[in-house]
Amino acid sequence: MFQGNLQLKLGNFALDSGEFAFESSGVTVLFGRSGSGKSTLLRAMSGLDKQSHGELRFNDEVWQSGKKALPVEQRDIGFVFQTAALLPNKNVQGNLDFAIKRIPKHRQHGPSTQEIIERVGISHLLNRPVDNLSGGERQRVAIARALLTRPRLLMMDEPLSALDWRAKSELLLLIESVIADYQIPTLYITHAPIEVERLANRVVFMADGKITSIESLGDATSRIDSPLFTEEGPVSVLHGQLGDIDPDGLIAFQSRQQPGSDSAFTFWLNRTEHSNPHASGAQARLRVLARDVAIALHRPEGISMLNQIPATISQIEAEPPTQRQVVFLALADGQTLLAELSRRSVQRLGLAIGQTVFALVKTAALLDR
Amino acid sequence: MFQGNLQLKLGNFALDSGEFAFESSGVTVLFGRSGSGKSTLLRAMSGLDKQSHGELRFNDEVWQSGKKALPVEQRDIGFVFQTAALLPNKNVQGNLDFAIKRIPKHRQHGPSTQEIIERVGISHLLNRPVDNLSGGERQRVAIARALLTRPRLLMMDEPLSALDWRAKSELLLLIESVIADYQIPTLYITHAPIEVERLANRVVFMADGKITSIESLGDATSRIDSPLFTEEGPVSVLHGQLGDIDPDGLIAFQSRQQPGSDSAFTFWLNRTEHSNPHASGAQARLRVLARDVAIALHRPEGISMLNQIPATISQIEAEPPTQRQVVFLALADGQTLLAELSRRSVQRLGLAIGQTVFALVKTAALLDR
Amino acid sequence: MQILGYPLDVGPILLTLEVATITSIVLLLIGTPIAWWLANMRSRARIFFEALVALPLVLPPTVLGFYLIIALNPDGTLAQFLKYFGITGQLTFNKTGLIIGSVVYSLPFTVQPIMAAFEALPTQIVDAARTMRASFFDRFFTVIVPLARQGFLVGVVLTFAHTVGEFGVVLMVGGNIEGMTRTVSIAIFDHVESLEYTEAHILSILMLIFSMLVLIFVYGLNRRLQIKTG
Amino acid sequence: MQILGYPLDVGPILLTLEVATITSIVLLLIGTPIAWWLANMRSRARIFFEALVALPLVLPPTVLGFYLIIALNPDGTLAQFLKYFGITGQLTFNKTGLIIGSVVYSLPFTVQPIMAAFEALPTQIVDAARTMRASFFDRFFTVIVPLARQGFLVGVVLTFAHTVGEFGVVLMVGGNIEGMTRTVSIAIFDHVESLEYTEAHILSILMLIFSMLVLIFVYGLNRRLQIKTG
Amino acid sequence: QADTITVAVAANFTKAAEQIGEQWSKETGNKVRFSFGPTGGLYAQINNGAPFDAFFSADTKTPERLVKAGKATDFRVYAQGKLALYSTQLPVAKEHNQIIKAAKFNHIAVANSKAAPYGAAGVAVLKNMGMYDKLKSENKIATGESITATFQFVMTGNAQLGFVAFSQLMDPQSPAHNKGEYWLVPQKDYAPINQGAVLIKTSKHAKTAKEFMDYMNSPAAKKIIESYGYAMPQ
Numbered sequence A, B: 001m002f003q004g005n006l007q008l009k010l011g012n013f014a015l016d017s018g019e020f021a022f023e024s025s026g027v028t029v030l031f032g033r034s035g036s037g038k039s040t041l042l043r044a045m046s047g048l049d050k051q052s053h054g055e056l057r058f059n060d061e062v063w064q065s066g067k068k069a070l071p072v073e074q075r076d077i078g079f080v081f082q083t084a085a086l087l088p089n090k091n092v093q094g095n096l097d098f099a100i101k102r103i104p105k106h107r108q109h110g111p112s113t114q115e116i117i118e119r120v121g122i123s124h125l126l127n128r129p130v131d132n133l134s135g136g137e138r139q140r141v142a143i144a145r146a147l148l149t150r151p152r153l154l155m156m157d158e159p160l161s162a163l164d165w166r167a168k169s170e171l172l173l174l175i176e177s178v179i180a181d182y183q184i185p186t187l188y189i190t191h192a193p194i195e196v197e198r199l200a201n202r203v204v205f206m207a208d209g210k211i212t213s214i215e216s217l218g219d220a221t222s223r224i225d226s227p228l229f230t231e232e233g234p235v236s237v238l239h240g241q242l243g244d245i246d247p248d249g250l251i252a253f254q255s256r257q258q259p260g261s262d263s264a265f266t267f268w269l270n271r272t273e274h275s276n277p278h279a280s281g282a283q284a285r286l287r288v289l290a291r292d293v294a295i296a297l298h299r300p301e302g303i304s305m306l307n308q309i310p311a312t313i314s315q316i317e318a319e320p321p322t323q324r325q326v327v328f329l330a331l332a333d334g335q336t337l338l339a340e341l342s343r344r345s346v347q348r349l350g351l352a353i354g355q356t357v358f359a360l361v362k363t364a365a366l367l368d369r
Numbered sequence C, D: 001m002q003i004l005g006y007p008l009d010v011g012p013i014l015l016t017l018e019v020a021t022i023t024s025i026v027l028l029l030i031g032t033p034i035a036w037w038l039a040n041m042r043s044r045a046r047i048f049f050e051a052l053v054a055l056p057l058v059l060p061p062t063v064l065g066f067y068l069i070i071a072l073n074p075d076g077t078l079a080q081f082l083k084y085f086g087i088t089g090q091l092t093f094n095k096t097g098l099i100i101g102s103v104v105y106s107l108p109f110t111v112q113p114i115m116a117a118f119e120a121l122p123t124q125i126v127d128a129a130r131t132m133r134a135s136f137f138d139r140f141f142t143v144i145v146p147l148a149r150q151g152f153l154v155g156v157v158l159t160f161a162h163t164v165g166e167f168g169v170v171l172m173v174g175g176n177i178e179g180m181t182r183t184v185s186i187a188i189f190d191h192v193e194s195l196e197y198t199e200a201h202i203l204s205i206l207m208l209i210f211s212m213l214v215l216i217f218v219y220g221l222n223r224r225l226q227i228k229t230g
Numbered sequence E: 001q002a003d004t005i006t007v008a009v010a011a012n013f014t015k016a017a018e019q020i021g022e023q024w025s026k027e028t029g030n031k032v033r034f035s036f037g038p039t040g041g042l043y044a045q046i047n048n049g050a051p052f053d054a055f056f057s058a059d060t061k062t063p064e065r066l067v068k069a070g071k072a073t074d075f076r077v078y079a080q081g082k083l084a085l086y087s088t089q090l091p092v093a094k095e096h097n098q099i100i101k102a103a104k105f106n107h108i109a110v111a112n113s114k115a116a117p118y119g120a121a122g123v124a125v126l127k128n129m130g131m132y133d134k135l136k137s138e139n140k141i142a143t144g145e146s147i148t149a150t151f152q153f154v155m156t157g158n159a160q161l162g163f164v165a166f167s168q169l170m171d172p173q174s175p176a177h178n179k180g181e182y183w184l185v186p187q188k189d190y191a192p193i194n195q196g197a198v199l200i201k202t203s204k205h206a207k208t209a210k211e212f213m214d215y216m217n218s219p220a221a222k223k224i225i226e227s228y229g230y231a232m233p234q
């Protein structure tokens, strides 16, 4: 549990979190526009900002009470800064060693040093002075260093923004698996909705130095005015589990069901090259952009889309500025899938609440966890 | 025209561009993995790296010959660094003034200072010391500053990676329009394929310190093994022109045609909120992800997709690791649209080269320029 | 002027402040290029030159002064050499001498801190200035000097304070001529020599207060500049 | 030992190097916390303390020495005060005196450059060390000192070189006792005073060469550290 | 017509010189500017073109050297220093011999014997007593660089006793007036401390400078010189 109420004044900018409390387990994403105070709040929560005051408790520990704060170095946190903040007088190995040397005896768990170095992809850089690294290389070293501190809590400020897509997805997987395997609660700042949807258990929304709301990922993605929905528009995140890979390279994603009964629906997913080896039966998330979902009145024939899922229209909302219509589709297992259509389509098809239709989702448009 | 051949050795890293030559007009994107030498090449081309040697000509001017180089400050370039590199002893206004004061008399053209400041969205920051800016704010100031130098050539090293999506798309539009309106040739580094597809006229691909190829955007996106295709898979970029906005808020995107004749096909686009006011008849690009394109054997009924475009299959290629099939669809005006299907779908529909089919594209899945 | 009933000669005070100010300025003008040259030197010889710059400190001031009056002797080689360029006139036992002596002796105090500051310059920010068309001198004064400000401050403060207290070199090269080259430090020395302790104390305290005020002014100015510019 | 037929007493040379080394070390130990305290001081009083640190420079060394022997005399308040803590023994006319004098006079040379380096520390890097569990002393020695290295270097070089050449203070507080407190600078001065110029030249040149070697060693070491660590 | 001369004077003679200069100015209308400094330093300065018209040294060796080198003329002795053993703590007025022989003190201050004649005189006295080598080997001799430093060592109590110039005790402003006691060493125990003066050859005011040197023999000057504890040359 993370709870408290932090204040900080920096020149004209005032951070005032208000009372907050959220589960510390899993990944908590801080989300908000540039300048909304994400980095400031994260620093205040880490204890790096000496001016901050208020209350902060991490599980049973008091981290801050009034102006009195537990020193950062006793909080067992790993921090990845927005700029990598490598020690300039050391080479890459020296930066990693700095973290490794200071791990207390009782916190040696987690993946081996070697494994982290390899998976972050910096083994060829170990002897490099840090001044000679490219932007992306610096950021990877910073991530490795934070993981190597064996933290009880990981704080990351836009760790992936300097990276190319391949490094991004590799590191997302790494971060995901490390924090899942070793149960490291994580506070994570990102501007990329895709990172939120892949990692987050909950989202702390910020604006103007204040926490505007704290929502579970599900709640955050089930309202069409969610700040998470950006140029890609509304997104549904469906929970389910993975099946086997069939000979065509497709993977079944099945709705969550009472054990024993049949799956209410199945999505066929493409195995993408950068994903984890799938464990059949593993829990997974499916990210579906509303604009990638089409609606058919009848099950269509002679069409390449494999995923034709029966659903009932539960709601239709218009996004005023764009005239786009968001159709809420209730699936058989109770989860909601959003479809974004033009007004013309909604009228032409005569869609109405309560109607049963087929949601068409292109296989290849699905992302796996 | 930009041509030359540059070498530079930095510790173990060797940049060796090889002979290169490309049009300087429009936007040239440097693309490659982290550490491939993009920033190093850009710095060498700017003249900032004193160790570099070789040849470099910008249009009729010799910028480098052997070890002799025209000083950076006489090259009339604007540069946005991967880290913002703001002058720490000045506030935001001071940083902008630094650039403005040094503009030669004869280069006063371009949007007004006020306009740039407003469109970059930093008017509320002018009196701030630069130390107090958030990551995204710093980057915006750097972009404004570079535009304000009234450069003959703009060089930008990942200018948008620290920004949120809204700032990103606003600034993309700004950069796009400034360099188009004032014909500023631009060299641009980015990891984001979407920025490449929106801005690029050509792409310089880099790997291991070398230029591996220089391709027009069209060529770069018409082969399925293009390094541009990342987690989103293959992408088609179609050229055409925009029509009027209809009462449903849809915009027609028409294939390029001889004047007088009918348009060979029309895409209906949603007007998105962040786009420019559209000028009817304006040239535009359409970015279509192959995975967003479905194929139907007959024109389907009762389905929400408005865009049902007749096309002929010209080629079918398999992506070996993923078993996905890329179907090349020749449109009526000769442009190519890619569709990515699962192997199962291709077999079920019995697709073959020469067959006439309908490409289904969801309205909302289209991006406008 | 009288202080506590003792006569106070303001001449030495004014002279001292003048010499310290001129020395600081001259050393800024000479020391800055030397510091720049050293900070940007890539060759191995740099270690040698760095050590060389510190050398004036190693000799006792009077001895350094002794060598200086030999070097600057009106019949010496240097004076003869300068004559070729039409520069005649006495170099020692006048204000010129005081300044030459102070400059030589305080050189390390100016060069070393400025050199250290030049070395710590963030290259990317200087690069950014270049892309904004700032020529060498332009960016030197508008970017490099402000970024290296703390180094300049330390250099100037050490140089100024040290020149005020300088005694051995100044005594030798200046010659302690009443009304001409008698600085405060020498005047205090004279008082001590002639057992005029009260006068010595008064002058010392005055000098301390005065220097304190000058230094507070310098530090305050620095703080101001800092706040004003960021 | 003989050089060019002139007898050379190595005692003063060894003494000088010893005093300069000890003074540099003592000043590092005293000056570093003062520099840290000043660099982190937020109050307005800071300007005052900054100026105060520069003050020992403002008095002529012999005068400073004079005040020091008054302060340190065996019957003086300080000596009486120390006696309460069981610290007895002469503070002047021995090596202790030499070191006390040099430390007081060279304080600004150590404090000022180190303070400037502390001010320029990149806070985010120090923050990063904190998140890696480095306690204050840990990060001070492993991060802050290496980052401020140039400042320490300048401080040590100025202090060392200046102590070697120190004369006025050392003369007063040390008492120029042959074989005990006669440093090279005093020995050279003696030679000049007694018109033994050849001996003075030999000793000066020896001192210059020797100091040059020490400084080249220090700068070379610094370069090495720099290359080794990044 | 009024003239201004510049005169280099050994530091120990500072006070007396200033007073005589004032008197002389009053009488003649001419001005004198002094440059005080250690004898050795003034010598080096004269050798290197210092604009002095006359030089009043603390010894005779240095001015004689200048004469020999052809840089100065008109050598004369203008005053004779007297040596005193001074202490603020010990009863040196009477028990000087016992005190020195017992050598129970920590430090005895003596001026640098090479540079300052008072130093040579002090050393001679100690040698006469047969104590010089012993004190030196016990590191009990604190050497004052000048006679001023020597005096300060004693006056501040850092050295328990020391050989100083009698002039330093006689000076009306001297703190020694109300502090401690002294023993005026008999002249026979040391070679006379003659202080010599010369006229500098390059002087452009030789006539006035010579007049000032001559004025040293005037009764007014004599009175001042004696009042500061110097003897006049016989």
Ligand SMILES: Nc1ncnc2c1ncn2[C@@H]1O[C@H](COP(=O)(O)OP(=O)(O)OP(=O)(O)O)[C@@H](O)[C@H]1O
Residues within 6 Å of the ligand: A010, A011, A012, A013, A032, A033, A034, A035, A036, A037, A038, A039, A040, A041, A082, B131, B132, B133, B134, B135, B136, B137, B162
């Ligand atoms: N020391 C300071 N003094 C004054 N204002 C500051 C200071 N530091 C930050 N700010 C301001 O506080 C606001 C919040 O900054 P913060 O870095 O927390 O933003 P952010 O949400 O992390 O933004 P970004 O996504 O751009 O990194 C910004 O407007 C910034 O300009």
Ligand SMILES: Nc1ncnc2c1ncn2[C@@H]1O[C@H](COP(=O)(O)OP(=O)(O)OP(=O)(O)O)[C@@H](O)[C@H]1O
Residues within 6 Å of the ligand: A131, A132, A133, A134, A135, A136, A137, A162, B010, B011, B012, B013, B032, B033, B034, B035, B036, B037, B038, B039, B040, B041, B082
């Ligand atoms: N001064 C230097 N000495 C040695 N190697 C260097 C130096 N500067 C850069 N390099 C190396 O050169 C390679 C290219 O660096 P560069 O910054 O050009 O990469 P990049 O393509 O811009 O990568 P990124 O996308 O991560 O910014 C990197 O492997 C980097 O480590």
Ligand code: MOO
Residues within 6 Å of the ligand: E010, E011, E012, E013, E037, E038, E039, E040, E058, E115, E116, E117, E146, E147, E148
């Ligand atoms: O009068 Mo002297 O020259 O100080 O010994």
Ligand SMILES: [Mg+2]
Residues within 6 Å of the ligand: A038, A039, A040, A082, A157, B134, B135, B136
């Ligand atoms: Mg931030």
Ligand SMILES: [Mg+2]
Residues within 6 Å of the ligand: A134, A135, A136, B038, B039, B040, B082, B157
């Ligand atoms: Mg780069």
